[in-house]
Amino acid sequence: MTTTRRPAEHEPVARVLPMLTVPHLDREFDYLVADEQSDDAQPGVRVKVRFHGRMVDGFLLERRSDTDHVGKLGYLEKVVSTEAVLTHDVRRLVDAVAARYAGTRADVLRLAIPPRHATVEKRPPDRLEPYPPAEVDPTPWSAYSGGAQFIAALAESRAARAVWQALPGEAWAQRLAEATAVTLNSGRGVLAVVPDQRDVDTLYAAVTARMDPARVSALSAGLGPAQRYRRWLSVLRGTARVVIGTRSAVFAPVADIGLVLLWDDGDDSLVEPRGPYPHAREVAMLRAHQARCAAVLGGYARTAEAQALVRSGWAHDLVAARQMVRSRAPRVVALEDSAYAQERDPAARTARLPTVALDAARSALNADAPVLVQVPRRGYVPALACAKCRTVARCRHCTGPLSLPGRDSPHVVCRWCGRDEVALRCGRCGSDAVRAVVVGARRTAEELGRAFPGTTVVTSGGDHVVAAVPQRAAVVVATPGVEPVAEGGYGAALLLDCWALLGRQDLRAAEDTLRRWMAAAALVRSRADGGTVVVVAESAIPTVQALIRWDPVGHAEAELDARGEVGLPPAVHMAVLDGTPDAVHTLLDSAALPDWAAPLGPVDLPFTARRPAGVAPDQPVIRMLIRAPRDGGLELAAALRKAAAVSSARHDTEPVRIQIDPLHIG
Template identity: 45%
Template sequence: MTPTPDEPALELPGLVRDRAAEGRAKAAATRARKVAETELATVDPVARVVLEVPLAHLDRVFDYLVPAAMDEGAVPGARVKVRFAGQAVDGFVVERTAASGHDGVLSPLRRLVSAEPVLSPAVEALCRRVAERYAGVSADVRRLAVPPRHATAEKEASPTSPPLPVLTGCDEAWSPYPAAAAFLEHLRSGHAPRAVWGAGPGEDWPALLAQMAGAALAAGRGTIICLPDHRDITRVDAALTALLGEGHHVTLQAEPGPAARYRDFLAVSRGTRKIVVGPRSAAFAPVHDLGLVVIWDDGDDLHAEPRAPYPHTREVLLLRADEENAAALVGSFARTVEADQLLRSGWAREIALPRTEVRARALVAVSGATEQALERDPNSAGARIPREAHQAMKWGLERGPVLVQTPRAGYALRLACERCRTPARCTACAGPLGLTGPTTPPRCRLCATEATAWACPECGAAGLRSPMLGDARTADELGRSFPKIPVLASSGDRIRATVDGAPRLVVATPGAEPVADGGYAVVVLLDTWWVLGRDSMRAAEEALRRWCNAVGLVRPGGRALAVGDPAQPALQALVRWDPAGFAAREAEERREARLPPAARVASLTGAPGAVDDMRALLHLPEVADVLGPVPVEGNPDEERLVVRVPRAQGPALSRALVEAQRLRSARKLDPVRIQVDPPELLG
């Protein structure tokens, strides 16, 4: 019977009994949970926990009690929640002990987030060493090392590795490099050789790195290979798959999505994959039985982490090699000053081609066009692309694809009066005028206002010329010079990964050069004066790195031509293919100027008052030089203080900075951004 609104609803006796039983069950479960929380683990009841708190004065381990209900899951490396300062804070268990050195009452772990040990002891120790090296907080480093949890992926089992195929050909592949045989022998024997590898022109370096990783895997050792960008990762991934087959390696990168990345991370953490390929974050991968760490093209600025504490992949890998007694290989076509320092200090040995082999692989020449010739007649193809370059392109197109490297993207990046060469500027906002195509009118690069009726304010002329040309204008010029040849452009957000081996012209900006099937017949480097003219102490080193990377794509027996001043030391080093000698000369200049890597430099940036407070808290070594503070360019509200010490005093400087950061954090003073050996000091 349905009750009326004036009558109370009647409950059936069975329903009342069910609700009472449910209430008793809930009460029993609550009592059991409370008992389990108060009952401690019988073995090693104390967990040492690191907190995910980016405060320098809290960068240490804290002791918590382990409830019996969490005994099995609270293993070293597991994620937990703890009560700290009245809040629930994330953390990682790093150790279980029988007793605590803390005199007070310990709190129990609040919750076991995951029993998956994602922070291995070796990686946790590495995070602390990186934080000390760069005067940062280890919690910031752990965020780089351990990806966010994905619960669904964590519940899945990691597939086991298939049987390793019989590997042959590694020694033969590396045979052109005489010193490589000793490196491979030590690697297979379980030792920790260290080397700086200078790859020769036209080298298939992904295949050689795959052979090196395969040799380590055959000896039961894991490998980490860190690369600048996803195109290099794709090439090494393909080389490893071709050599080992599927199921022996993973690529740790963000493109596949968080679930796929975490799934691959777990495969490494669980030991089912022992070869890791990826960008800078892969340096922290928890590889079991790590035997080899590799960094390719260590001069690329993509290896510098843009987040605090701003570590460089090369330094992270070298610290890890030392921490886990692993072999280390620093490879590139060019050579950085930092790699030269590793050789000079005796930390590493050199792996390089004999000079006779280098000369047989590629012929590099320089055509004497300069910036002054371009300024005399910037619209002349003979000034910017001289006759020798056209002849080289014609020779190459008879044999295959030709690569043309130009240092800037766009069409006509700057415009000037054709009569007096006064820079052309917008009448609305005074921004620079430029062209986006051969038929588009000039427009402002800042406000996009078209300047169809522009006239020079100095001489009244209406004609415009372009002293700075981009890749689109270069492709347009070459299309007119070689009308029957297809012209492809690769730059900006339209980067091509590969091109086939058919005759074609490929115009690309540095770092965007596609890989040609079989290699390029000819590589032409335009506007070398512009790259060398950058306002940076690293300009020449970076220019040579970009040119060597382009020439490295040439096929054996191919040619390369650089358009520029033959007297430039960087171009002379390119012609001789002597990046080692160039790096040695640059290193000598750095030593005279007391700059990294000959010295350790720290940059302290913040509000003027915060920088003053930090300076007062610092207890620096007596040999330290304090430069500044000076206003930060483009930000008048901030100042920068630079501290410089000899290289041997680098650890002492880092310790002083860490201690000052702890005091600043504990006293709640204004923040100061600290960068150790910051790239911007050298450009």
């Protein structure tokens, strides 16, 4: 028996956005709402609709009384859930991110809203007692110029925006927890985004020490589907007023948001690896702008993008006075380029561990303090080269770098495809002798164990990350970003193989190197307490000078000026198109690019870049850059987005990957 469906009496038309990732279908479609669905079919709910004969998921955006469609409308197949998961604020943010990055809204929605878990959704929301205001001492913020005024602005729910330069040794999580508590006391919500799980745990512990954990939700990729959806729902339903999470948490539906926090915006993990490749910093600032709320970008170092926000007047500086910085910073020593220094230590420029570094380590160990050794690469010997002609050893199958996994390993292994290379021979000169190009953390730990016999050696990196070490004599070898915290601070830090960081062919090599150095140096005791940092690089290098002076603001200012002179982000906007030659040229031909848009290239796709999806392995891939002035970013993105939709509708070329202002261009 067939049941005749009748349209709803009021607002019978539902405008739906199907979750279709092809660019030419990134638009709304109208469907009829059956009378029995009318109560459940509200804006923001998940629905299922029939599209070209197949069932697809979608979000109901609005109910209407009329339609622009001239033909016959189909009915909604199903209202999946009555939970309005797409809020008005998140929808505005999704639209803005798709426009900013020339992407589809369906792709952004997959980042913003986690998959549904029916069992979790059926549980009733928790009922909490009214929130008792937390006691907050604003005194620590007085160390920064304008810090006390910033906290006062948060208490008054004003839209104060700042780039915070954390002092060396600063308990950054405690400071952000204080700002969170002040904002929550004013009756508004808080969103905090950090790079990784370790930072989530650190900030969560600091925040929940001041307030009820039931009001704080920690969101990260490591959670299972049920746990993640349960926590996300607690934010949607208003139970949790504070969200702490990694990059995707920037879309969390925090009600009445009053403060957006983002720590260490230079970290690569804040960039989404899936299309349209948004950066959490840009999404967070978009959200603060749309919500007209306060925002803080914090870190020990500073990116050129953060400095651009200060220079434009959108944010102001939160920086301590030079006298305060000098009192909190450790003593930083670099290699001197003078006749006296050469005479005192002739091997300083060639030795991996010069005398000044060994002396600093011995002094700290004699004082029963741990020593931090930062090594750029993990593993044993992560890169090899021919001992005769110095040609880098690469895999015959995928051209990836060859490495030695361990001291007793019988063969070298490709770091990309994992294949063993049994008969290693240089493709240029035929020699079978190899040498280490870079020494990894495990090999370094071996060497230091022999240099300091009887001393405990701890390794942190890769799959084995150590969170903290006790205050006792030990050598801690760590890769950047996973340095353990030492109780009372490290007595010394040695920054090795600096050329491996500074010598990278990358736009952000200097900026990223200084960020990694400062993150390690911030864990060292102050100069007054005997803390010393030895950077094994020439002191004349500007990045080394910035570390010696502890001047990340000056370094970011210089970086921003230098990029402006050569026309690189963030002084301009840059679109990167990756695809086959035919596909890229076809897309550009159909794009109505403004006159000021300057195409650059094409060039071959860099070795380090992933091939675009949908391109056959045997097809050539090129990269084309398009440069636009700072005020033309949205217009450029709109032109490329429209061209991608046209190319998608034609089905005559492979898809082209479009990235706007990616971290790595060359």
